[in-house]
Amino acid sequence: MTQTQLIALDWGTSSLRAYRLGPDGAVLEQRQLATGIMHLPPVSSADQAALGDKAGFEIALKQACGDWLMAAPEIPQIPIIACGMIGSMQGWSEAPYLPTPIAINQIGNTLTTVQTSDKLIIHIVPGLIQHSELPNVMRGEETQVIGALSIATERQRKSGKRQVDEVLIGLPGTHSKWIRVHQHSTVPTIQQFDTFMTGEVYAALCAHTILGRTMQAAISAPSDDDHAGNAAFLRGLDVAQTVAGRAGVLSTIFSTRTLGLTGVLDGTGQREYLSGLLIGHEIAVLRASLEQLIQRPQQIILIGDNALCARYKQALEVYEINDAAVMSQATERGLWMLAEHAGLVSANRS
Amino acid sequence: MTQTQLIALDWGTSSLRAYRLGPDGAVLEQRQLATGIMHLPPVSSADQAALGDKAGFEIALKQACGDWLMAAPEIPQIPIIACGMIGSMQGWSEAPYLPTPIAINQIGNTLTTVQTSDKLIIHIVPGLIQHSELPNVMRGEETQVIGALSIATERQRKSGKRQVDEVLIGLPGTHSKWIRVHQHSTVPTIQQFDTFMTGEVYAALCAHTILGRTMQAAISAPSDDDHAGNAAFLRGLDVAQTVAGRAGVLSTIFSTRTLGLTGVLDGTGQREYLSGLLIGHEIAVLRASLEQLIQRPQQIILIGDNALCARYKQALEVYEINDAAVMSQATERGLWMLAEHAGLVSANRS
Known part of the structure; x- marks a missing residue:
């Protein structure tokens, strides 16, 4: 040994x-x-x-x-x-x-x-x-x-x-x-x-609010064989950079339910959408704070669960923060x- | 009859x-x-x-x-x-x-x-x-x-x-x-x-996240014999109109815990603070959207539970929206x- x-x-x-x-x-x-x-x-x-x-x-x-x-x-x-x-x-x-x-x-x-x-x-x-x-x-x-x-x-x-x-x-x-x-x-x-309490808030919303009632299936990393789920995730990511997104998390999360009621998102889609919505709000705040820095970061490193890092990498790209490297x-x-x-x-x- | x-x-x-x-x-x-x-x-x-x-x-x-x-x-x-x-x-x-x-x-x-x-x-x-x-x-x-x-x-x-x-x-x-x-x-x-899913999010955060672990006592309406609780509620209300508040709900709610860790808020205070924080974020969004209207409301009416309406009336005043009338x-x-x-x-x- x-x-x-x-x-x-x-x-x-x-x-x-x-x-x-x-x-x-x-x-x-x-x-x-x-x-x-x-x-x-x-x-x-x-x-x-x-x-x-x-x-x-x-x-x-x-x-x-x-x-x-x-x-x-x-x-x-x-x-x-x-x-x-x-x-x-x-x-x-x-x-x-x-x-x-x-x-x-x-x-x-x-x-x-x-x-x-x-x-x-x-x-x-x-x-x-x-x-x-x-x-x-x-x-x-x-x-x-x-x-x-x-x-x-x-x-x-x-x-x-x-x-x-x-x-x-x-x-x-x-x-x-x-x-x-x-x-x-x-x-x-x-x-x-x-x-950002994003992960814990996501879990609490899915398990303990009305938003979880019409959701299905476990969350998974975006992948090629799950186009619909990833589209819903991307749709959620995008919200925080729209005019509607200015209403903030307490308001936008309700759209998880209404996009279900109007037949736009199925159960799995609602889960993915909410994940994207919350991560998008987090990254929107991050980008705004980076824009105010005199010295911007020249290197971005992500550390954590691989599937989750993949989601965050995708979110960062939607918000024009590129070249994040995942590190283990x-x-x-x-x-x-x-x-x-x-x-x-x-x-x-x- | x-x-x-x-x-x-x-x-x-x-x-x-x-x-x-x-x-x-x-x-x-x-x-x-x-x-x-x-x-x-x-x-x-x-x-x-x-x-x-x-x-x-x-x-x-x-x-x-x-x-x-x-x-x-x-x-x-x-x-x-x-x-x-x-x-x-x-x-x-x-x-x-x-x-x-x-x-x-x-x-x-x-x-x-x-x-x-x-x-x-x-x-x-x-x-x-x-x-x-x-x-x-x-x-x-x-x-x-x-x-x-x-x-x-x-x-x-x-x-x-x-x-x-x-x-x-x-x-x-x-x-x-x-x-x-x-x-x-x-x-x-x-x-x-x-x-705004404020009430449901508040309940889920108190009952199902780390924020609830160090909280005590039931929430009550602000009253004269609960100065400390109301001070914590007001402290929370104020956050969304500060620079720190721009980080959004997913980030600011974590301060419920850190203000406890640093001895600023006791258990009851943390509960009141979180209530103020969420309501403040809601009212801050509302005020911003009202500012964009050409025709502003000349009358504001609040309907609901009396204690909760009292909280919202206080929140509206902090955000300079005055003269709301509670109606039953x-x-x-x-x-x-x-x-x-x-x-x-x-x-x-x-």
Whole structure:
């Protein structure tokens, strides 16, 4: 077994992803468990007595990577790093938010540690907070941003291209984040970010309002063999850039129902249309805010579920934001980079 | 018992309101039942055999006003009129939508009838449809509009005031409607209307997204003994007219959570803030659309739940739309007026 350099955890609300990383952060092994912080394994009274009120986290950790730790019983131990909701108030130990703008190496310098009953140390990545009129927070996405920047830099170096000054990173999902990064100086700076609850609002509208009653079928990525569905998705995308779209989300979503009533959209079409409608409203706002920037992003990166990234790429093109690149494995790379910044692993990437 | 002139039903999705109306449309008696079209009484197999597949409606009708009908077994029968979802595809008999703009007396001239097994005739009011880029529909609200216009005209006549040319009628609720009426000619015309799913979105966000997790207590009307709650509501109302508000509903709603995380709003405050935020976004759109009209409304009427109308009145004032009058009993008056237009009752109101 190649020697483990770092155990990296992406520990969110509903799932726990564990990575065994080797030299240079190569992924040697990875696992996904359902033991997110809101779904920890059951704790017996004996465990509770032995491990205390954080027993559930400790048991989940051992389930996820106890064998990796056992296989490498070195002194000092293999470092463990974790990002995501594990550092929230409801997590194992709160890693306080750091304020933006922030140089990315400062994040790795400010990890919070927690110790297990058998003296294992887990280093927890802090989230970021933006103290604007309407405050904004992230937890986990900062790690993806750091990973994406590292992968992009490596690609540019390999291709001989010059590094761009301004990057926009989009993370579509339950809560979409759009993050602007400055790379003017040696260390990139996370400058500003926005959150859109698009995914969660979409799910709530489909499952818990009148709009869902006449919908059918699961949502899928646009593909060639689903022309009608994609046409409905595109129709929805377009709304936010029309005069009718100025009425805003609270009003336009009702057209999901009325286009059904008037026979324009069938059940599947209504679902696709609503997806396009919400994503379109999100991207319309994004485009308007980009237009006000003096320094526009020269590079746009999308990170997330492939099918969802494909939808967002299509939406960006409708709103004339082109050349977005979909990137994967940002989280595991980000955790490795943070461990480097923290001095937990040696930075010998060539 | 004063002689019944009309039995008027406001038959929606979740409830059935029945009115016994006397001469001049005076309300002699009224009842509210939980037998909306989605909650009809159980049907036995004997009833099913005797009454057919619409048995549930017939049983609900008899439960609601069988005694009123029995007490007045005249020939011809007392006319029965009904508005609301009873005329939808899922209702007793579909009353097809009429297109806007429409003169209000045309609505009463186009009632759909359905007959019970014992030959009672129910006259069903059609809904309205607006064939715009994003189609819009209403069912039930047209009756409230007709009632409100009748009450307003009567008040103006009594006070000696001149009737205004342009009226805006707001019906806040699960789906808020804003309806513009022209009164230039003898018969008022329903010109244009908008729908906002504000109430339903608010309920879905509170009950089925992360925003609800840290909220407490039931929503209440703003009152003097709830300064903190009202301050949070006002804070939310204000957002849509700030620079931050331009990010739109999908983005601004996330601040409900972050203002909680940063200790600015407690649980109750978060609930009030979100209510203000959504209503504010609705009113901001409304104001923008009013600013584009050549002929602005000279009269604004709000119809609906008193506490909710108070919230909307406050919101309108924040957005500099003043002098909205809250009006009640619009539905029963509207059903009477429609019956008059249809010739079901005699128009001898003085």
